[in-house]
Amino acid sequence: MAGFLPKSGAESTGYRGIVAPLLVPTWVMIGIFLVIPVILMGIYSFLTKEFRGGVIWDFTLAAYDQFFVTRGLFGDEPAQIEWTYINIFWRSIWQAGIATLVCVIVGFPTAWFIATRPPATRSLWLFLITVPYWVNLLIRTVSLKFLIRDTGPLNEFLIGLNLIDAPLPLVNTNLAVQLGLFYSYLPFMVLPIYAAVERYNFALSEAAADLYASRWVTLREIVLPVVKPGIIAGCILVFVPSLGAFLAPDLLGGAKTFMIGSLIEEQFKGSQGNWPFGAAAAMILMTLVLIVLMFYARAAAKGDAP
């Protein structure tokens, strides 16, 4: 076993000597495909846009100015705060927040159910949770649209039962977008909560009941705090991609449900785009996500991080 574990002194050199080369592919991948693109995007956000898409290498704050500041329709009025994009961001945070909340409300009981099955059937349930993910996200989102459109099976079914007279207007609403986000990201909530609940020691619930706690109090005071790291991890895994999602808002929502993801996507599509503006919006989004993650780090430091 000598030299197998990291130790101080001469032996550790040998250990590092083996590990360092093994880490090279990781560093290369992170460097080329993560760090460099982010730096490039940061640089692009300070460049001048070129009209047919692309950029001119002239450094300017124009993209950020366009995002936050307006000078009227013809650019001749005093500077004011531009609310258009801030509103889009705010709406995106709101949409992603609601989708995350719904995912928690549905995901927690689901994860609890799976984790409390006999070990032999647990893997079957987990497998079933992941089955929809074998189908491409675009196709799933389009299918969802067909399902809920005015002449889709859902409305026809409800009309057939005489529960409603006219089809429910579901497509192109916030509800449809939230449904799409919820459907796309639910497993990312279920899996980390499942991992936490599976490790949960059910004797703790017995101990709480033994000490006169009701079921509800046991859930609030014991279960939720103990599995909290799993819930927080799930919330981040759902909230962050929901915030930047563009498929669900594009396909299920309309102009009124325009979200950040779609805004950024548009800037890089065809000749209508504005690369520096798209890059700036992406940088602002990334800053926002980092702030969320910092809150997580602080919450996790209080309890035990997963």
Next chain:
Amino acid sequence: MAIAIDIRQVVKRYGTATALHGVSMEIADNEFFTLLGPSGCGKTTLLRCIAGFEDVTAGEIRLFGQDIARLEPNQRPVNTVFQQYALFPHMSVIDNVAFGLKMKGFALADRRAQAGKMLEMVHLSDFADRLPAQLSGGQQQRVALARALAPAPKVLLLDEPLSALDLKLRQAMRVELKSLQEATGITFIFVTHDQEEALTMSDRIAVMSQGRVQQIGTAREIYETPVNRFVADFIGETNLLEVSVDAVTDGMASVTLPGGHRLTVPAATGTTGTHHVSIRPERLGLAAMGDLSAVVERVVYLGTDLQLLARLDGGAQVHVRLQNSARIAVPAPGTRIGLTLEEGAARLLAD
């Protein structure tokens, strides 16, 4: 004395498997009562039925006269010390101990003061603000004890609480548990598979096997007057010899061993026929002309004791335990010896 827990004909079934076959017992107030038996005998199931973690299939569990068998665990004024302690990992030691008081609606200052007293009692006052993970096993054990005692339960249930501790700590905790029980005056129901633990701490012991109570009595009673083979064999060491019972009068039976030896022994049964006699190895002595005669097969040196393996005339093997002393002439293997039975050494069992 008042009856704290009265268990009447409690049956517990899991599907087709029966864990408890109509168990009955009365546990007195302020008693240190132990449920003793091998794993799977139903002792933990019975404890969990008293705590309310398991529903009983049939029967009654009365706590000072009130039937609690159908109450939820949080409605029963009994508290449990769990085998693996089950301390709340996200709460400090003092919050763990105060949890039951909080649930009972005590004000913050009151429950802090009461929990502080409990921690003092288990010598953990300096650890009040630590998290359970920062304590050793023995300390966690004492926190679990303080937490269960803090709401002043009428009965304290202990589910093999010492089994996760090392030997030294376990021996120290036995003494501590017993004095804690005497100091608080709370009825303790203690579950263990360790007979030494049971014998040293308990006022009374219920020996259980296969979902049934085999015998209830003081440590001395179950050791010296076991009723059946299971109890005689499970508690301490014994020699079980098959005998035929010729007659039983006034609790004394005259029996014949396979080798033709005849003995008169105290009887736990009134029926004749084939039964077993239990003879404790330390109650047998050597003599030139004894009650039994045998041939020495092996002598095992155990330090404080010597163990003799001898074969009786009828073919049965017996163990004899002799205190190691210079005065004893140790017979060599192959020697014919006589064995004397002390008063009460042998006992006729019910099976």
